[in-house]
Amino acid sequence: MKKNTRWSTWSLAAILTVSGISLAGGAQAASSVSYTASTGFSSTQGANNWYYQQKTGTTYTNLTYQSSSSRWDVSGTYPWVSSNAQHPGNSADSVRTWIAPSSGKITITGSVQKGSADGDGINASIIKDSSSLWTQTIRNTTEVQPSGVTNIPVQQGTQIHFVVNRVGSISFDHTLWNPTIAFTAGTYVPDDRSLSILDFGAVAGDNKPDDTAIAAAIQQAKTEGKDVYVPAGTFELSNILTVNGVTLKGENKEQSILTSTNPERGSIDLTGASPAIRNLSHVYSSLGERDGKNEKNSISVKNATNFVVDQIHVQKASTAGIYVTDSIGGTITNNTVQDTQADGIHMTGDSSDITVQNNVVKQVGDDTIAVVSYGKSAKSDGDKGQTNNIRILNNDVGYDSKARGISVVGGRDVLIEGNHIQLTQMAGIYIATETGENNEYNTQAVDSITINNNTVDRTAQDTGRGHADLLVYAGNTPIDNVTFNNNTSTNAGKFGTGVWGSGQVGTITYNHMTIINPGSDPYKFDNGRIIWDGVVKRENK
Known part of the structure; x- marks a missing residue:
């Protein structure tokens, strides 16, 4: 009070x-x-x-x-x-x-x-x-x-x-x-709601693993209904750390540092009811091969409800920076993600009701922020519903990232609003269904995607791939009800916006778009029913 x-x-x-x-x-x-x-x-x-x-x-x-x-x-x-x-x-x-x-x-x-x-x-x-x-x-x-x-x-x-x-x-x-x-x-004492990892044997800067101490603190904190506190200093992880139903928090993301020394098993896994990680950095001391294994993520949210990832600095990962699967309800806010070999932030596996807001994602090896819904394939974990009800708001992403900026590849009811996307090799905003380069997976359909008030600058810079800044691409399954409102494309590598692909495309609507200095044409529409400021520019045949 x-x-x-x-x-x-x-x-x-x-x-x-x-x-x-x-x-x-x-x-x-x-x-x-x-x-x-x-x-x-x-x-x-x-x-x-x-x-x-x-x-x-x-x-x-x-x-x-x-x-x-x-x-x-x-x-x-x-x-x-x-x-x-x-x-x-x-x-x-x-x-x-x-x-x-x-x-x-x-x-x-x-x-x-x-x-x-x-x-x-x-x-x-x-x-x-x-x-x-x-x-x-x-x-x-x-x-x-x-x-x-x-x-x-x-x-x-x-x-x-x-x-x-x-x-x-x-x-x-x-x-x-x-x-x-x-x-x-003593800065190691955060508050009376927390247990310090120092009290369980963790020692900053001694170049020895602190896994056992941190795991013991997490177990005791769950028993007592308390948080786990990581004080200022560098602590080492030699294996996967599981945060099950508790909050792991640091002093701040500049001073409290967890360093994973095993590039094959370095993920911090959040699971259970209301897990959270706040105010610290997670760093890999070295990287392994990018092979899609989630053990190599920086932070993995698995089978969690009402999770929080806030004020985290993710620095390097062999796979994704922040990976979410099979989780309902959560926020990913105020984080910095950089130098990952796969996506910066990735949501999949029928995850839902997630807000991704005020993050900075830069220099990642694939998409900066991705919503993905796989069908059954060797690359996925079986048939699941569409990843849905995702809000991607006010993020600042790109900065020489290797693939797309913000992407929805299979999914429904996604809002992409107020983001700034710059300097990506492929599309700044990408709404698509795919089968993979060698048909190794099939993504699910796309429906009800709204893209409002985003600024896209100098994206799709790899002109050999022919991407538009704002690209809708239909591969294997249908895309419908995609609406762009008040977005700005500047200095596109080729096209400002486009809709193409051989798959089924329904209605794509554009309102009050601004396209400045495209490399080739403002738009290229090869598929779908296209409505531009209330005028039908293309009808499906």
């Missing part, structure tokens, strides 16, 4: 001196740093990472310092906070807040004690952001030690609130509480 909290603007970036250690812009020391409430008490909000507040409902607001009483309160009344004590008010709780200067772990010590045996007691709580770590009702002057507050993971900016509120009356609710927070910095 969002809290309306007002902090001093300089506090987290301030230079702090705590227990004799100078911390500029956040704790960097590996050793523990102690923050004691009374020692760090100040007339300035945020000094030594401490704040003095009141809480009403879920809203925290700052108190005002009173120099006459050396405490923080509301116009000289309740609630108040002093160097080592707190007192609630009738309508607001008393809160002392500490903010973490960086990622790490904390352990909290310091007893809570009522200042008087009179009254009906107080409720004392320790809250991390909006989650309760500990709470207890205290009715006498016996010291109480909070429990369950050791080795708590925090991020930069995590708020730890020490809260005192009334039970009934606020009479005699003066509460002695002088907590100490022992803070140990």
